[in-house]
Amino acid sequence: MSERPLILPFDPAGIALDRRRGLSQQLYQALRARVLDGRLSSGTRLPASRDLAAMLALSRNSVVRAYDQLYAEGYIESRVGDGTYVSRLPKLSTQLSTGLSLGLSTGLSTFNPKNTEYLSSNRRISEPLQRLKNHHLPSPKSAAPRAFRVGIPAFDLFPFDVWAKLQAGFWRNPSPAQLGYGDPAGEPALRELIAAYLRRSRGLSCTAEQIVITSGAQQAISLCAQLLLQPGDGVAVENPGYRAAGHAFALVGGKLHGVAVDEDGMDCRQLAQLEDCRLAYVTPAHQYPTGVTMSLARRLQLLAWAEQSDGWIIEDDYDGEYRYSGAPLAPLAALDRHGRVLYVGTFGKIAFPALRLGYLVLPPRLVQAFSQGKALAVRHSEVSSQCVMAEFMARGHFQRHIRRMRKAALSRRNVLKAGWPEDIPGLGGMPEVAAGLHVKVDVDNFAREQELVAQAEAMGVEVTPLSNFWLANSDVPVDKRAGLVLGFAAVPEGEIAEAMMKLRKAWRPLRG
Numbered sequence: 001m002s003e004r005p006l007i008l009p010f011d012p013a014g015i016a017l018d019r020r021r022g023l024s025q026q027l028y029q030a031l032r033a034r035v036l037d038g039r040l041s042s043g044t045r046l047p048a049s050r051d052l053a054a055m056l057a058l059s060r061n062s063v064v065r066a067y068d069q070l071y072a073e074g075y076i077e078s079r080v081g082d083g084t085y086v087s088r089l090p091k092l093s094t095q096l097s098t099g100l101s102l103g104l105s106t107g108l109s110t111f112n113p114k115n116t117e118y119l120s121s122n123r124r125i126s127e128p129l130q131r132l133k134n135h136h137l138p139s140p141k142s143a144a145p146r147a148f149r150v151g152i153p154a155f156d157l158f159p160f161d162v163w164a165k166l167q168a169g170f171w172r173n174p175s176p177a178q179l180g181y182g183d184p185a186g187e188p189a190l191r192e193l194i195a196a197y198l199r200r201s202r203g204l205s206c207t208a209e210q211i212v213i214t215s216g217a218q219q220a221i222s223l224c225a226q227l228l229l230q231p232g233d234g235v236a237v238e239n240p241g242y243r244a245a246g247h248a249f250a251l252v253g254g255k256l257h258g259v260a261v262d263e264d265g266m267d268c269r270q271l272a273q274l275e276d277c278r279l280a281y282v283t284p285a286h287q288y289p290t291g292v293t294m295s296l297a298r299r300l301q302l303l304a305w306a307e308q309s310d311g312w313i314i315e316d317d318y319d320g321e322y323r324y325s326g327a328p329l330a331p332l333a334a335l336d337r338h339g340r341v342l343y344v345g346t347f348g349k350i351a352f353p354a355l356r357l358g359y360l361v362l363p364p365r366l367v368q369a370f371s372q373g374k375a376l377a378v379r380h381s382e383v384s385s386q387c388v389m390a391e392f393m394a395r396g397h398f399q400r401h402i403r404r405m406r407k408a409a410l411s412r413r414n415v416l417k418a419g420w421p422e423d424i425p426g427l428g429g430m431p432e433v434a435a436g437l438h439v440k441v442d443v444d445n446f447a448r449e450q451e452l453v454a455q456a457e458a459m460g461v462e463v464t465p466l467s468n469f470w471l472a473n474s475d476v477p478v479d480k481r482a483g484l485v486l487g488f489a490a491v492p493e494g495e496i497a498e499a500m501m502k503l504r505k506a507w508r509p510l511r512g
C-alpha cells in the first residue's frame with residue numbers, strides 16, 4: 001500500500017507579480033524561491049493550474065508554463081489523477097537556500113573580488129579565493145583611449161580593412177581540420193612565423209616547437225606561475241613593476257619580493273640575497289614602468305643567478321618592437337645557454353590588446369608541460385585570430401605595421417616632449433625616451449604627485465601616478481615612490497597637443 005502524502009495547504013499570499021513583465025517567468029521564480037527557502041515544503045499540494053490562475057488573476061497558460069518549468073527542473077511532481085505536489089527534496093539550511101535563490105536570481109557570474117562577502121562567512125574558503133582579495137586588478141578603463149593612457153598603442157592606425165578581408169577569407173572556407181580541437185600549443189603556421197620573426201628581428205634562435213600561443217602576455221605569465229611555482233616559493237618582481245604579473249604569482253601562493261630597479265635594471269645583488277627565490281620576473285628591454293633598459297652586466301648576473309639557484313627567469317618583452325634608434329634589442333633569452341629563460345611576447349602592443357594574442361618561447365624541456373597546461377586551462381586559443389595573424393604576417397602586413405606604429409609612436413612622443421612644461425613646481429623634466437609607449441617623469445613627493453594627477457583629471461587628461469606601481473609592503477618611503485607615468489601612443493598628435501595645453505593650464509602655479 002502506498003503511503004498517503006501529507007497534504008499541506010498552499011497559500012498564494014505574498015506572490016506579487018509585475019504585470020509589465022513576463023508573468024509565467026515571475027510565477028516560476030516566486031514558486032521556486034518558496035520551495036528553496038522552505039516556505040513551500042515537500043509534499044505541499046499546489047492548486048490546479050486553473051485555480052491558481054484565478055487566485056492570481058492570470059491566464060491559465062501562464063500558470064501551466066510556470067508549472068512545466070518547475071516540473072522539468074524537479075521542484076514539483078505530478079501524481080496521476082491526484083494533482084501537483086512540491087517534490088521531496090533533501091532539506092536545505094535556511095541560509096544556504098536563501099543564498100542559492102539569491103545567487104540564481106542575481107547571477108553569481110558578477111563575482112567581484114572587491115566584494116569580500118564571500119570571505120566573511122564561517123564556511124571554508126579556498127586559499128586562492130582568500131589571496132584574490134589582495135591581488136585583484138583594478139577595473140579596466142573601458143572608455144575610448146584618451147591622452148595619456150598607459151599601455152595602449154595607436155589603434156587608429158591598425159589596418160582593419162586588411163584584417164577584415166583576411167577574417168572573411170578564413171571564414172568563407174574554413175578547413176574542417178581547423179574546426180575541432182587544435183594543437184594546444186597553437187596553430188602551426190603562426191608558431192612558424194613567430195619563430196622566424198624572432199630569429200630575424202631579435203636574434204633569438206628558436207624554433208616553432210618552442211612556441212606556445214597564449215591569450216596575451218597575461219596568460220603566458222599565469223601559465224608560468226601555475227607550472228613553475230609551489231605555494232610559499234619566493235618570486236622576485238621589479239619594484240616598481242607590472243602589478244598584474246605579481247598578482248598572478250601571488251594567486252598561486254608565490255611570495256612576492258619587490259627588488260629595486262636602478263639605471264641598470266633589477267638589482268641582482270638584492271636578488272642574490274633572497275634565499276627562497278625560484279623565479280624572477282623582469283622587463284629587460286624597457287622596464288615597466290620606469291623605462292630603464294637592463295645593462296649587459298646585469299643580464300649576465302641575472303642569468304648566473306638562475307643557473308646557480310636553479311631558478312627561472314620570465315622575460316616579458318611586451319613592447320620590444322618600439323625602439324627609436326637602432327634595431328630592437330636582443331632579448332635576454334638570446335643569451336641563455338642553460339634553458340632558464342621563458343620569453344613572453346604579445347601582439348597587444350602592435351595590434352590591440354583586445355585581440356588577446358601572445359606567446360611564450362620556452363626552453364625545449366618545458367614545451368610539453370606548458371602545452372598540457374594550456375590544454376587544461378582553455379584547450380587552445382581561438383582559431384580564426386591565430387590563422388588571420390599568420391596570414392597577416394606571411395603577407396608582410398605585420399612588418400609594415402610595426403614600421404608604421406614605430407614611426408607614429410615616435411612622432412607622438414615628440415609632441416609630448418615639445419609641449420612638456422619645464423617650470424611646474426615639484427615636477428621633473430621630460431627624460432629622453434628611447435623605447436616603448438610610455439615615459440616616467442619624476443615628482444618631488446607623494447602629495448604633489450596626487451595633486452598633479454587630480455588637477456590633470458579635472459581637465460579630462462589621464463596621467464597615472466607612479467605610486468600605483470609599487471608593491472603595497474614596499475619599504476621604500478612613500479615620497480620616493482612618487483612620479484607620473486604617461487602613455488604617449490594612444491591618440492594622434494593633435495589630441496596630444498591639446499592635452500598638453502590643458503595640462504599646462506591645470507598645473508600652472510597661481511601667481512600672487
Ligand SMILES: Cc1ncc(COP(=O)(O)O)c(C=O)c1O
Pocket residue numbers: 150151215216217218219242283288316318346347348353357358
Ligand atoms: C609589462 C607588461 N606586460 C604585459 C602586458 C599585457 O600584455 P597582454 O595584454 O598581452 O596580456 C602589459 C600591458 O600593459 C605590460 O605593461
